Amino acid sequence: MQTEANKPAGAPPNDPRWKLLDAAMRRNGRKQNALIESLHAAQEAFGFLDEDSMRYVAANLRVPLSKVYGVATFYHFFTLKPQGEHSCVVCTGTACYIKGAPNLLASLEEHFGVTAGETSKDGKLSVLTARCFGCCGLAPAVVIDGDVSGKLTSAGLVEKIHECMKGEVAVP
Numbered sequence: 001m002q003t004e005a006n007k008p009a010g011a012p013p014n015d016p017r018w019k020l021l022d023a024a025m026r027r028n029g030r031k032q033n034a035l036i037e038s039l040h041a042a043q044e045a046f047g048f049l050d051e052d053s054m055r056y057v058a059a060n061l062r063v064p065l066s067k068v069y070g071v072a073t074f075y076h077f078f079t080l081k082p083q084g085e086h087s088c089v090v091c092t093g094t095a096c097y098i099k100g101a102p103n104l105l106a107s108l109e110e111h112f113g114v115t116a117g118e119t120s121k122d123g124k125l126s127v128l129t130a131r132c133f134g135c136c137g138l139a140p141a142v143v144i145d146g147d148v149s150g151k152l153t154s155a156g157l158v159e160k161i162h163e164c165m166k167g168e169v170a171v172p
């Protein structure tokens with residue numbers, strides 16, 4: 001009734017971010033009154049709250065999706081889907097921070113003119129941060145359009161985003 005069965009169909013089976021969210025909900029005993037904490041955990045894992053993660057939380061805590069939406073849209077600290085055509089979530093957890101996350105954020109600002117929490121003026125790219133994706137071995141880790149990439153240099157990240165924008169994707 002919970003966990004695996006409620007994951008979105010397209011979710012990669014070993015995506016560590018779902019495991020992080022699951023662990024957080026388990027710690028709170030999957031209680032309905034842990035809704036805000038669970039949404040925080042989802043946002044920390046994914047950088048924002050999209051429909052898939054909200055459905056997952058709703059199913060696991062057995063609360064109506066409408067209530068989840070209500071809470072997620074009421075509090076300003078929750079961010080629903082990024083506004084940009086493409087999204088880049090940079091992990092700023094300890095391991096990634098040490099391995100260069102600040103440089104990645106600086107290069108995104110330099111090349112695309114967009115800072116964390118913002119969307120570029122042309123609406124092409126949203127940049128978000130998350131605390132830990134649960135794949136610290138890949139530090140510094142980023143998630144571009146939903147796919148995890150690791151050990152990227154600033155130049156490599158900029159190139160990958162350009163590829164995504166051109167539709168050449170190939171994010172592993």
Ligand code: FES
Pocket residue numbers: 091092093094095096097131132133134135136137139141
């Ligand atoms: S600190 Fe970045 S993935 Fe864990």
